[in-house]
Amino acid sequence: MSQNLQERISELQEQLRQGVISRREFLRYVTLLGVSLGAAEALAACAPKPTPTAVAPTAAPPTAAPPTAVPPTAAPPPTVAPTAPPPAAEKQALAGYMLRFNPAICTGCLICAVACADKWATEYFPEEAAKGVNLEFSRIRPMRSQYVDIINVCQDCRLIEWAEGSTKAPCEQVCPQGAISVVPEGQGKPGYTGMGYLNIDRDLCLGLDLCGRCLEVCEDQFGSGISFDPIEKKAQICTRCGGLPTCVEVCPEPGALLFVPLQTNGRYWAHQPEEFFELTYAKLYAERRDV
Amino acid sequence: MAELKGATGKIARVDLTTKKVTVVEPPEEVYKKFLGGEALGLYFMVAEGLIDPKVEPFSPQNMVQFMIGPVTGVAPNARSVIVTKSAYNFMTVTTSGGRAASELKFAGWDGIQVVGKSDKPVYIAVVDDNIEIRDASHIWGMSTEEAELELLKSVLAPNEYRESILTEADMTPEWAALRPPKGKGIGAKRLAAAWVIGPGGENGVWYANVITEGARAHGRYGAGAIVGSKNLKGIVIRGTKGHVLADKGKFLQLAREIQASEATNYFWRSFGTAGIGARCANSEDAFPIRNWQWGAWADPTVVKALEGPWMDAASFVKQMACPGCTLHCMYLTEITSKDPLMDGVVTDMPDWEAMGQVGGNLGYCELEGMTPSDPFTGDHWDLMEALAKTQYTTFLHDSNGLDYIEGGALLALLMELIQRNLITPADLDGINLKWGDVHAVDAIVKKIVRKEGIGAVLAKGTWETAKYFAEKKGKPEIMNYPSTGHRYGQPAHDVRGFDKDALEYVTVVRPCEHTGGGGAGFLKKDYPAAIAGQNTQATHNSLVICSFAAGNWAGKIAAMVQAATGWTDFTEDDVVKVGARAYALGRIFNLTTQGIKDPKKEWDTLFPHRWFYDPLPTGSGKGRVAYDGKPEVLYDEALPAYWKTRGWSEDKGVPLADTLKDLGIDDIAEPYAAKLR
Incomplete structure (x- = not known):
């Protein structure tokens, strides 16, 4: 059965790759086969598209060469070194992924936070961002207690419908303004928001002085994934850069911070900072310690 | 004054006698001449008359300066410098990596200068412009690790905190019914950084240091003793102002280039300074062994215990970086030993200076009854014990806030004086400080930290200790044995072999x-x-x-x-x-x-x-x-x-x-x- 399923998925991937079916159709067929949406999106991402743009397969390629001149299995152009990462513009935004980090490998160098802060400050406060770098704009904050580095970032928790009455993120559920919501694929700003990840509408957010419910519920019951910008004090959450996370791209430590297919309900993965520190310390040094 | 970029233009002057904080704003020309850190600190020491011999190191007039520079913040390799008049009555300029340096810039300061003396133990809490002098009686006497953990949770930035407002009406009824008891609430983040002293600094041990992140030290010249003399346990900082830069794009571009070139340097990225032991020091005949009586083991097997690849295989747990650095030279370790004194203790590395000064220098690597000239007849578990002793002695110094370079020179001096029968265990309150005896080292270091008995003499460091015994025993030849330069412990680099001139x-x-x-x-x-x-x-x-x-x-x-x-x-x-x-x-x-x-x-x-x-x-x-x-x-x-x-x-x-x-x-x-x- 599983072999049949794999074969069927492979066929669908091939059809998607050749442009016979659209991405949306692929997702529909694959989920009909019993695969979760997140995993389906991951599978879709694993099927490389013939061209990065939505050019129909029958349309003439931009060059004068006839379409038959390029076999579908053609090797990538030899000018691209196999080890060189492709330019960010050519990278594909990934839906249904999660940030996975390994506190045993992370060195706490803050390079992710500097890049994140600079990117988002430039997006929302270009004048302020031109003057320098402020980590308070970062959605990802490596935190250090002695001998332990943990990454503090939204873990994309979800409530459980049959038990908790909702499938929303907890912060989304408690937001009185409806400012926190999932931005679906096809919407949002590419490279910033969308592809099924959370985002905060800054126009709707009341800010920390008036509200702060999102932070409170996150810290009380889940992790500590919400922060507030230092200027307007409005809420900030990791949007996974719409499926192209900058933090992962700049991280210098192989394996410390990964963007990988979502494995389970995010609720399971969230850690409160204190317990995360203490558990990691116990894991690394086989000893209990209160932080 | 024109607004500065890079630097903030502001240094906080905290007077612990009057409990007042003032702001020092040096003119731009001063910044241009001295930048920050060491040079700017020395400028203040001279320009404000602290150079005067009448200003005693331990007096309230002495000023201890925690300084950073114009690139400290988001540049790679951030460090801080402490500048003061040393307990040894010369200049202290001592540096350390760690996040506190960047955090101070983010709080909007180029430095914190502490003068005066508090009547009771205090710590300084810096959250942006807000600087408070707070009671530290609950952390006085704590080890550096414990005290720092307490400080890290004692401050929050304004944008991390508000009173609880969430009610069940904000949730679905099902969720509200399932919700665990509230309690953790807001303020769970840990984004502060701190500098602290240990019991050594509190008690005025001359070579006490200032520690951050558990094992990073402003190690030398007794900065911790001066901090302790002011009844100051530490400084905790949380900054939210960022790093103002004249040309941010250029700055970040250069930073990325530096980081990328560092990322190819697998000397540091593999073992930190632990790569030095066997690969350099023993072959250069410049490994401190038994107070420098030897510079190399005749049998190179011994040095394996203190070299990067072996230490990594045996004990490295995790690597740790300073802000913006991809060299991550610090490795945390957990000691494995058959000796319960040491087993399970968590410390760092040891890095090279510790490997030398409180490793080879204390005779930890030879088997009982052997000298460094003898062949090594043990196995890898014996090497493991040698490493454990070195790591434990590193921990002993870090945890109590002591410089293990001067501390190692002092312990090695005492061991050599015992070896040569120039002093006896009775001179050390009955402690028989023999080569390789980590329990004797443990006992004597604890005496030094508490300044108990002979510890009060030893707390003045290697040179003063040699002088004391030379006089007490009427043996001037004792002055041939302190490994000190300018009356301060010589680091783990020798001048007879091929290391240094x-x-x-x-x-x-x-x-x-x-x-x-x-x-x-x-x-x-x-x-x-x-x-x-x-x-x-x-x-x-x-x-x-x-x-x-x-x-x-x-x-x-x-x-x-x-x-x-x-x-x-x-x-x-x-x-x-x-x-x-x-x-x-x-x-x-x-x-x-x-x-x-x-x-x-x-x-x-x-x-x-x-x-x-x-x-x-x-x-x-x-x-x-x-x-x-x-x-x-x-x-x-x-x-x-x-x-x-x-x-x-x-x-x-x-x-x-x-x-x-x-x-x-x-x-x-x-x-x-x-x-x-």
């Missing part, structure tokens, strides 16, 4: 410092190159960046300063000049504060007898001594030639009036220099 230790302005730079120049007797190296290193300590990344920053320093500050006329020549100013001020400070009349007699020749008269017994440098056993060549030929190249007087090494004028520091320095000449 003796002149480097003699001339470095931070007394007997191993990270002064210019090493290659000294070995080749190329004094202009050596001086350029020293000046550049002093500038690193003023920016403040790390010497491990010197090669990655080479050629980019002026560009980084320009991008940070907007001073487009700041060139690589200025980089060297900042360091030259620090050297001139430091030299004048050291001579003046000690009231030295004849530097050659009272200061510049205070180096180990062993350098010249005790040939290396084993290894690649077997039979070698420094300067062929002719100290007069070092002191009467090389040293004056070096001084001359610096533009200092050849008889006393005092910066000449023209030199001070060229450096633009004649206004503050010439009155003191004139008296010294």
Whole structure:
């Protein structure tokens, strides 16, 4: 059965790759086969598209060469070194992924936070961002207690419908303004928001002085994934850069911070900072310690 | 004043006597001349009269400065520097990596200068502009690790905190029914960083240090003793203002280039300084073994216990980086030993200085009854115990807030004096301090920290201890054994083998410092190159960046300063000049504060007898001594030639009036220099 399923998925991937079916159709067929949406999106991402743009397969390629001149299995152009990462513009935004980090490998160098802060400050406060770098704009904050580095970032928790009455993120559920919501694929700003990840509408957010419910519920019951910008004090959450996370791209430590297919309900993965520190310390040094 | 970029233009002056905080705003020209860190700290020490011999190190008038520089913040390799008058009555300039340096910039300060003395233990809490002096009675007496953990949770930024407002009405009924009891609430983040002292600093041990992140130390010259003398346990900082830069794009681009080049450096990225032991020191015949009686083990198997690949295989748990650094040279370790005293203790590495000073130097690596000249007959578990002893002694010093370079020199001196029957265990309150005995080391270090019995004498460091015993026992030959330069412990680099030229230790302005730079120049007797190296290193300590990344920053320093500050006329020549100013001020400070009349007699020749008269017994440098056993060549030929190249007087090494004028520091320095000449 599983072999049949794999074969069927492979066929669908091939059809998607050749442009016979659209991405949306692929997702529909694959989920009909019993695969979760997140995993389906991951599978879709694993099927490389013939061209990065939505050019129909029958349309003439931009060059004068006839379409038959390029076999579908053609090797990538030899000018691209196999080890060189492709330019960010050519990278594909990934839906249904999660940030996975390994506190045993992370060195706490803050390079992710500097890049994140600079990117988002430039997006929302270009004048302020031109003057320098402020980590308070970062959605990802490596935190250090002695001998332990943990990454503090939204873990994309979800409530459980049959038990908790909702499938929303907890912060989304408690937001009185409806400012926190999932931005679906096809919407949002590419490279910033969308592809099924959370985002905060800054126009709707009341800010920390008036509200702060999102932070409170996150810290009380889940992790500590919400922060507030230092200027307007409005809420900030990791949007996974719409499926192209900058933090992962700049991280210098192989394996410390990964963007990988979502494995389970995010609720399971969230850690409160204190317990995360203490558990990691116990894991690394086989000893209990209160932080 | 025009708004500064890179630097903030503001230094907080905290008076612990009056409990008042004032803001010092040095003019832009002062920043341009001194940048920050070491040079700016020395500027204050001289310009504000702390150079005066009447200002006693432990007096409330002494000022202890926690300084950073214009690139500290989001630049790679952030470090901080503490500048003060040392317990040993010379200048303290001591640096450490760690996040507290960047955090201080983010809070909007270029430094914190602490004067006065609190009537009861306090700590300083910095959250942006808000600086509070808070009661520290609950953490006084704690180890550095415990105290720092307490401080880290004691401050929150305004944008991390508000009162609880969430009610069940904000949730679905099902969720509200399932919700666990509230309690953790807001304020769970841990984004602060702290500098703390341990019991050693509280009790005024002369070589106490200031620790951050559990195992990073502003290690040398007893900065912790001065902090402790003010009843100050530590400083905790949380900043939300960011790092203001003149040309952010350029700055980040250069930073990425530096980080990318660091990321290819698998010397540091593999083992940190632990790569030095076997690969350099033992082969250069410059490994401190048994108070430098040996520089190499005859059987190189022994050194395996203290080399990177072996230590990594045996004990490294996790690597840790300073802000923006991809070298991550610090490795945390957990000790595995059959001795319950040590087993399970968590510490760092040890890094190279500890491997030398509280490793080989204390005779930890040889089996019982063996000497470093004997073949090694043990197995890897014996090597594991040697490593465990070294790691435990590192922990002992870090945890109590002590410098293990000076501490290792002191313990090794005592062990050699026992070995030679120049003192007896009775002189050490019954502790038989034999080579390799970690339990005896544990006992004596705890006595030193508490200043209990003989500990009160030992707490003054290696040189004073040797003097005490030489007098008490009527044995002047004891003065042949302290491994000290300028009365302070010699680091784990020797001058008889192939590591360093003796002149480097003699001339470095931070007394007997191993990270002064210019090493290659000294070995080749190329004094202009050596001086350029020293000046550049002093500038690193003023920016403040790390010497491990010197090669990655080479050629980019002026560009980084320009991008940070907007001073487009700041060139690589200025980089060297900042360091030259620090050297001139430091030299004048050291001579003046000690009231030295004849530097050659009272200061510049205070180096180990062993350098010249005790040939290396084993290894690649077997039979070698420094300067062929002719100290007069070092002191009467090389040293004056070096001084001359610096533009200092050849008889006393005092910066000449023209030199001070060229450096633009004649206004503050010439009155003191004139008296010294």
